[in-house]
Amino acid sequence: MIVTLILAAEVAFWVVLGLALTARYVLRLRTVSTVLLIGLPVLDLTLFTLAVLDLRGGATASWTHALAASYAGFSLGFGPSLVRWADRHFQYRFAGGPKPARSPKYGSARTRYEWQVAGRTTVSAGVTLGLITLMVPLSAGAAAFSTFTAWYLRLSMVAGINLIVAACYAIWPKEPPAGAIVEDGHVVGWEIPRQHQQL
Numbered sequence: 001m002i003v004t005l006i007l008a009a010e011v012a013f014w015v016v017l018g019l020a021l022t023a024r025y026v027l028r029l030r031t032v033s034t035v036l037l038i039g040l041p042v043l044d045l046t047l048f049t050l051a052v053l054d055l056r057g058g059a060t061a062s063w064t065h066a067l068a069a070s071y072a073g074f075s076l077g078f079g080p081s082l083v084r085w086a087d088r089h090f091q092y093r094f095a096g097g098p099k100p101a102r103s104p105k106y107g108s109a110r111t112r113y114e115w116q117v118a119g120r121t122t123v124s125a126g127v128t129l130g131l132i133t134l135m136v137p138l139s140a141g142a143a144a145f146s147t148f149t150a151w152y153l154r155l156s157m158v159a160g161i162n163l164i165v166a167a168c169y170a171i172w173p174k175e176p177p178a179g180a181i182v183e184d185g186h187v188v189g190w191e192i193p194r195q196h197q198q199l
Helices: 003-025 028-057 063-094 107-138 142-171
Strands: 181-185 186-190
Touching: 003 028, 028 063, 028 107, 028 186, 063 107, 063 142, 107 142
Parallel strands: none
Antiparallel strands: 181 186
């Protein structure tokens, strides 16, 4: 049952997000759009609540319950940035907005970007593990903890790796190619044409 609910929540997330952006930029209904966007984390929290009710109803703890918790964690950690990404691309394609900028590649802008990703990953992992921990006493106690052990290890590793990557960019910032003119982490021109640099 939980797998079906997870699939339904995934589909509902993108449908509601699409409706929210359509309401905002096509129909000019900003209030409706805002209400729909607020509903996005509610979908994931509802999924988690249903997983908890499933455990309280006597279901055996499994990876599907942990996955339901991870949706709520992802929504809190990455939800706002995902909505902003979708908003920029929707504006560009359907509302005459500017072309979305790519992620920065060089210098301090890239370092800040990596720390932002690491922060979101840490929040997502922390919330997910907290919710999974809340599930343990609702099911078979020690047996449930054993079932969820892999999630503790996996999510801790993912968060740790992201923090290490961000720290590496802070210590060794990625330098742009020689002669490049860089703004906000992007190459916007060249001091000397590239073909001349190769001569």
